[in-house]
Amino acid sequence: MATTATAPAYAGAEVHAESGLWSWLTTVDHKRIAALYLGTSLFWFLAGGLEAAIIRLQLALPNGHIVSAEKYNELFTMHGTTMIFLVVMPLSAAFFNLLIPLQIGARDVAFPRLNAFSYWVYLFGSIFMNVSWFVGSAPDGGWFGYTPLTTLAYSKNLNIDFWVLGLQILGVSSLAAGFNFITTIVNMRAPGMYFMRMPIFTWMAFIVQFLIVLAFPVITIALVFLQFDRFFGTTFYEIAQGGDPLLWQHLFWIFGHPEVYILILPAFGLVSEILPTFSRKPLFGYPVMVYSGMLIAFLGFGVWAHHMFAVGMGPIADTVFGVTTMLIAIPTGVKIFNWIFTMWGGVLRFTTAMKFAITLVALFTIGGISGVMHASPPADLQQTDTYFIVAHFHYVLVAGSMMGLFAGVYYYFPKFTGRLLDERLGNWHFWLFFIGVNLTFFPMHFSGLYGMPRRIYRYDAGQGWESFNLMSSIGMAIQIIATLIGFYNFWRSRRNGEIAGNDPWGAPTLEWSIPSPPPDYNFARVPTVTSRYPLWDVKSPALTADIPHSRAGEERVDIDVAGHHAGKVNRAIGNPPGGPVGAGVATFGSPISPVPPRRFPTARELGIPMPNPSIKPLFAALFMTLMLASLIAIHKDKLQLAVVLVVLFAAALTASLYGWLLTPLEDEH
Amino acid sequence: MSTSAVAHAHSHAGHPPTTTGLDHRKIAIWAFIGSECMLFASLISTYLIYKGRSKVGPFPHEYWCQTTNATSLDRIAGCPAGSLFKPILNIPVTSQSTFVLLMSSLAMVLALAAVENKDKPGWAGPGWGGRLLESSKLWLLATAILGAGFLCFQAYEFTSFVHEGLTIKTNLFGSSFFTLTGFHGAHVTVGVLWLLTLLAIDIKRGLGPRDTLLVDISALYWHFVDVVWIAIFTLVYLIR
Numbered sequence: 072m073a074t075t076a077t078a079p080a081y082a083g084a085e086v087h088a089e090s091g092l093w094s095w096l097t098t099v100d101h102k103r104i105a106a107l108y109l110g111t112s113l114f115w116f117l118a119g120g121l122e123a124a125i126i127r128l129q130l131a132l133p134n135g136h137i138v139s140a141e142k143y144n145e146l147f148t149m150h151g152t153t154m155i156f157l158v159v160m161p162l163s164a165a166f167f168n169l170l171i172p173l174q175i176g177a178r179d180v181a182f183p184r185l186n187a188f189s190y191w192v193y194l195f196g197s198i199f200m201n202v203s204w205f206v207g208s209a210p211d212g213g214w215f216g217y218t219p220l221t222t223l224a225y226s227k228n229l230n231i232d233f234w235v236l237g238l239q240i241l242g243v244s245s246l247a248a249g250f251n252f253i254t255t256i257v258n259m260r261a262p263g264m265y266f267m268r269m270p271i272f273t274w275m276a277f278i279v280q281f282l283i284v285l286a287f288p289v290i291t292i293a294l295v296f297l298q299f300d301r302f303f304g305t306t307f308y309e310i311a312q313g314g315d316p317l318l319w320q321h322l323f324w325i326f327g328h329p330e331v332y333i334l335i336l337p338a339f340g341l342v343s344e345i346l347p348t349f350s351r352k353p354l355f356g357y358p359v360m361v362y363s364g365m366l367i368a369f370l371g372f373g374v375w376a377h378h379m380f381a382v383g384m385g386p387i388a389d390t391v392f393g394v395t396t397m398l399i400a401i402p403t404g405v406k407i408f409n410w411i412f413t414m415w416g417g418v419l420r421f422t423t424a425m426k427f428a429i430t431l432v433a434l435f436t437i438g439g440i441s442g443v444m445h446a447s448p449p450a451d452l453q454q455t456d457t458y459f460i461v462a463h464f465h466y467v468l469v470a471g472s473m474m475g476l477f478a479g480v481y482y483y484f485p486k487f488t489g490r491l492l493d494e495r496l497g498n499w500h501f502w503l504f505f506i507g508v509n510l511t512f513f514p515m516h517f518s519g520l521y522g523m524p525r526r527i528y529r530y531d532a533g534q535g536w537e538s539f540n541l542m543s544s545i546g547m548a549i550q551i552i553a554t555l556i557g558f559y560n561f562w563r564s565r566r567n568g569e570i571a572g573n574d575p576w577g578a579p580t581l582e583w584s585i586p587s588p589p590p591d592y593n594f595a596r597v598p599t600v601t602s603r604y605p606l607w608d609v610k611s612p613a614l615t616a617d618i619p620h621s622r623a624g625e626e627r628v629d630i631d632v633a634g635h636h637a638g639k640v641n642r643a644i645g646n647p648p649g650g651p652v653g654a655g656v657a658t659f660g661s662p663i664s665p666v667p668p669r670r671f672p673t674a675r676e677l678g679i680p681m682p683n684p685s686i687k688p689l690f691a692a693l694f695m696t697l698m699l700a701s702l703i704a705i706h707k708d709k710l711q712l713a714v715v716l717v718v719l720f721a722a723a724l725t726a727s728l729y730g731w732l733l734t735p736l737e738d739e740h
Numbered sequence: 741m742s743t744s745a746v747a748h749a750h751s752h753a754g755h756p757p758t759t760t761g762l763d764h765r766k767i768a769i770w771a772f773i774g775s776e777c778m779l780f781a782s783l784i785s786t787y788l789i790y791k792g793r794s795k796v797g798p799f800p801h802e803y804w805c806q807t808t809n810a811t812s813l814d815r816i817a818g819c820p821a822g823s824l825f826k827p828i829l830n831i832p833v834t835s836q837s838t839f840v841l842l843m844s845s846l847a848m849v850l851a852l853a854a855v856e857n858k859d860k861p862g863w864a865g866p867g868w869g870g871r872l873l874e875s876s877k878l879w880l881l882a883t884a885i886l887g888a889g890f891l892c893f894q895a896y897e898f899t900s901f902v903h904e905g906l907t908i909k910t911n912l913f914g915s916s917f918f919t920l921t922g923f924h925g926a927h928v929t930v931g932v933l934w935l936l937t938l939l940a941i942d943i944k945r946g947l948g949p950r951d952t953l954l955v956d957i958s959a960l961y962w963h964f965v966d967v968v969w970i971a972i973f974t975l976v977y978l979i980r
Contacts, residue, residue, distance in 0.1 A: 299908070299915070
């Protein structure tokens with residue numbers, strides 16, 4: 072198995088035909104867009120973390136006086152909004168962009184320019200949302216924006232307008248990406264890449280896109296109503312006019328609960344890639360993992376009102392939503408057990424990625440179990456609006472999603488940069504983050520059960536909350552140190568890390584068959600896939616002996632591994648060529664042997680048509696953002712100005728869309 | 741060995757065929773339509789939830805007396821002049837606009853057929869009737885004009901409702917009605933612009949069978965917007 076030993080190192084400078092600012096502004100390459108998503112979302116992770124740090128500083132001791140009540144409302148609102156819409160979703164999108172085409176054997180996404188558009192809309196939307204800090208009115212209605220608190224009668228300034236318009240802008244980004252990825256996965260799979268052979272991350276990404284395209288229109292409409300109420304005096308959320316105070320809550324949570332799975336399923340997908348690699352075993356129960364992902368998504372649309380047990384919907388509604396919520400624990404539990412069985416009896420390697428991944432399995436379970444606790448309406452009535460809930464959703468989102476996404480960053484960093492992250496720094500990052508997260512969020516279970524309400528900006532001494540709050544704040548300090556170490560690692564290793572080679576981990580899926588980072592066309596030759604684990608078929612056939620293959624295992628692979636074409640290995644199951652079982656195992660972990668950078672053929676030399684770079688998606692995104700953003704002038708009683716600006720930017724948007732759509736994607740060939 | 745990738749690549753130059761054999765845009769438009777279903781489902785649900793919950797009139801199907809706040813399906817006797825509001829919805833006029841929009845879908849079907857069969861002159865039969873059916877420009881224009889006609893009806897409808905005392909601010913009915921039908925009208929407007937763009941391309945260089953997909957996806961969008969209107973017409977106008 073000498074294939075990996077000769078893995079050619081890939082010089083970063085030669086990856087892209089050109090570099091420099093202009094090439095980044097005009098790029099339509101899914102891998103560079105992935106890198107843009109990664110960098111931007113990690114930046115906002117720091118911003119959202121800073122907001123959390125101020126919150127914890129305020130609450131560290133009773134009667135904190137760091138910030139005012141108003142500022143505190145802005146801080147927790149922007150912390151939630153930032154972490155959900157500007158961090159976890161786009162960080163997941165970084166992996167969708169990088170991995171979906173690589174894992175299915177495609178050369179790009181279906182609509183490369185639309186992909187760039189999605190990113191630029193996200194960037195401009197996130198900037199718009201945060202500009203609110205500098206005009207002194209950041210959103211302050213919670214990430215859920217309950218009416219009537221967010222209607223004009225109770226929130227007269229621009230705070231909520233920034234939130235409403237910002238979310239509308241960001242929604243466009245997610246929806247455009249959703250259509251793009253669905254089309255990519257349905258229509259761009261390499262020959263033999265049947266649905267039930269797709270890598271599990273791509274499966275989870277596929278499911279998430281359906282959640283996005285079906286859930287986001289609902290919040291779009293809920294926000295339109297709120298926007299119209301605030302700008303044009305409609306009566307959707309006006310109680311005095313007969314408006315239903317629960318309409319917003321229903322619409323928001325019909326979006327909001329699927330959103331929870333939009334946030335966690337990508338992390339589940341990453342962990343399902345990482346555990347098999349570092350256990351040297353195929354994923355336990357692959358089909359069940361796929362079906363349980365679908366079931367989670369399907370049931371996810373039928374549980375929204377468990378966020379509303381306290382509003383008095385009556386025993387029947389409460390019971391139905393309680394039961395459907397508990398049902399979701401079944402497919403989720405199936406996943407937890409399948410991950411454990413994947414590791415069971417495996418040859419475990421505790422890399423940083425693996426440690427983050429195992430932590431998701433362990434800690435998400437804690438968050439999942441507290442979730443089942445408040446699926447029961449009577450229990451929920453005790454727990455709702457207390458820190459117990461805060462503990463619950465931070466265990467699923469930080470100890471779940473973020474752990475999984477950090478695992479993904481450590482695992483896939485070579486595919487972004489060609490280099491490995493430093494394992495020693497990674498070890499510090501992991502352990503400090505692990506300790507910090509648990510020290511921050513575990514005591515919140517107790518402060519919550521002792522009755523500490525959410526969203527209060529200060530509390531009196533003598534209620535039994537002091538020690539728990541102090542612990543949480545110390546935990547936050549440890550998380551900050553961990554994050555700084557981790558980010559220093561990211562920053563340093565992107566230039567100075569060890570050269571990774573094609574397949575540093577001995578992984579089974581297609582993305583590891585090509586150089587790190589991949590050339591702009593990804594696959595010089597589109598592979599033919601004959602099983603779920605094409606690389607293990609080549610490198611360690613014994614590992615995949617029990618996996619279904621084409622033609623009863625006769626024809627195993629037809630792919631290029633590290634520049635070597637491995638094709639038509641004819642053999643029967645259970646009779647692997649190339650030595651005894653485990654021959655492939657001997658090479659894992661040791662393929663990092665940098666050889667002098669070698670030049671790879673360009674797309675033009677190979678005759679592969681590539682999309683042209685284009686600035687038009689950026690312009691379209693800019694004008695669309697400005698068009699929606701200028702609606703804010705209406706609130707300032709400058710209706711004429713708003714109309715002029717909206718018409719102006721709408722015209723500019725239309726012009727740039729026409730320019731975009733009437734320009735062919737590629738040169739004639 | 742390393743050159744084998746290159747050697748193979750030459751035989752695989754160009755785009756690999758799509759997995760389903762369909763164009764990407766066809767898949768994407770279906771995903772988009774699925775998403776749009778949820779958009780209109782949210783709007784229509786809100787309209788239905790708020791039906792009959794407005795505190796003041798005017799109402800869609802009932803007379804309303806402003807001074808007594810009484811409602812009735814029949815004309816209210818004894819209500820002071822100037823205080824009586826008629827039922828807002830004008831079903832005969834909207835039936836006409838619905839007919840216009842449905843006919844635009846027929847024209848759209850004919851436009852697609854004309855583009856698909858451009859390379860088979862005489863496919864639609866002999867005589868001027870056949871020649872008429874073969875003109876993609878005619879049917880694209882007809883679809884756009886019928887769509888624009890629907891929008892004119894809507895503009896007339898909105899204006900007359902405002903004159904009769906119902907604005908988007910008046911009550912829950914006004915807010916949910918204008919938002920729902922306004923969103924639909926915005927979709928029709930985008931569709932008309934799309935059709936006019938296709939018409940411009942047809943005039944400039946001529947649309948032929950290789951452009952079928954361009955017309956096909958616009959047709960899918962157009963028919964979808966039409967189907968949504970059938971739902972709105974039934975649920976908002978016809979059912980009391």
